[in-house]
Amino acid sequence: MRIAFASGKGGAGKTTLAVNLAAVAAVRGIKTTYSDCDVEEPDGHIFLHPENLERTDVTVPVPVVDDDLCDGCGKCGEICNFNAIKVLAGRVVSFPELCHSCGGCTLVCPLGAISEIERKTGHIATGVSVVKSGKDAPGRLYYEVDECGGEKNTKETVGLERPGLAKLRFTMGTLDVGEPRSVPIIQDLLTMPDESNLFIIDSPPGTSCQMVESVRGADYVVLVAEATPFGLNDFKLAGEVVKMFGISCGVVLNRVMESEASATESSSRPAQDGIKEFCRENGFEVLAEIPAIRKIAEISSTGGLVAFEIPVMEQAIDAILDRLAEIIAG
Ligand code: SF4
Ligand code: SF4
Numbered sequence: 001m002r003i004a005f006a007s008g009k010g011g012a013g014k015t016t017l018a019v020n021l022a023a024v025a026a027v028r029g030i031k032t033t034y035s036d037c038d039v040e041e042p043d044g045h046i047f048l049h050p051e052n053l054e055r056t057d058v059t060v061p062v063p064v065v066d067d068d069l070c071d072g073c074g075k076c077g078e079i080c081n082f083n084a085i086k087v088l089a090g091r092v093v094s095f096p097e098l099c100h101s102c103g104g105c106t107l108v109c110p111l112g113a114i115s116e117i118e119r120k121t122g123h124i125a126t127g128v129s130v131v132k133s134g135k136d137a138p139g140r141l142y143y144e145v146d147e148c149g150g151e152k153n154t155k156e157t158v159g160l161e162r163p164g165l166a167k168l169r170f171t172m173g174t175l176d177v178g179e180p181r182s183v184p185i186i187q188d189l190l191t192m193p194d195e196s197n198l199f200i201i202d203s204p205p206g207t208s209c210q211m212v213e214s215v216r217g218a219d220y221v222v223l224v225a226e227a228t229p230f231g232l233n234d235f236k237l238a239g240e241v242v243k244m245f246g247i248s249c250g251v252v253l254n255r256v257m258e259s260e261a262s263a264t265e266s267s268s269r270p271a272q273d274g275i276k277e278f279c280r281e282n283g284f285e286v287l288a289e290i291p292a293i294r295k296i297a298e299i300s301s302t303g304g305l306v307a308f309e310i311p312v313m314e315q316a317i318d319a320i321l322d323r324l325a326e327i328i329a330g
Contacts, residue, residue: 001328004201004218008234012226013254018202019047020307023131024317026168033196036172037214038204039182046303050127050170058185059118062096069113076105122175122185129170186213221249225275232271250285255292288316
């Protein structure tokens, strides 16, 4: 089962959800892979600490012209839709960074003057993450959330009633600096041989072609929506993309203001209502509502896994995983 975590905007909490769900699934004994497809800014490794990473370069074919064979006929420039090859004053000039590797220029050249070379755009890496949960997470404290949405430190590690160690397969893609073509890296990541039962895709944020590439092969998309006015707008855009592909979709409503007063004050209430209305209209199930608790951001900012430290997050991740298991079972 492939589950893509996506969000209309960056910073909505998508990676936090994806890494924590992967970790909890692994601790439950599910054979899990986490794949970081946010290739411009992959940060899943900060939380999952993969070991023994093996890197493989990702390359794309681009044209190279043999000037001795070329007669400057211009046919290659005419066929290129991306202005990646042009004939100027009888000489061919190419712009490899614009090339989409369609192979059209090579095919159309009447003199066989164009061949292809491989150009590196980034790399993918695979490794293993060892997840330490509950009592086995060194130095971790366990935070209780009080009725008002605040938190209090229990002053001792309480931990979860789960085995302490679990492994999951970790993969990530990284785009080279200044390189515009990220899609080939995502394609390589998502077509690697994989034997896991749960394959979690951490998609790039937004609605770009990268996001489309990472969600379109998924069996299910979890859209993470931030309950703010900006979050509502970007969520709707991402929701439309998922609808376009006809993929089943559930929504996690993040940073929900629990008290009526704070929600109204921060304009969160209309955004929360708007997200739920969009879900109702489009048949998106609301999988969980996660309260706005500062401790979640604090623990995440230090690379901690909140599902093993904050009860409300433990419950939310458990509930999402249970619901996904039901959906998988049909
Ligand atoms: S199509 Fe071939 S021969 Fe014509 S300009 Fe391009 S490289 Fe040269
Ligand atoms: S391979 Fe396609 S995109 Fe690249 S230069 Fe040739 S025609 Fe243009």
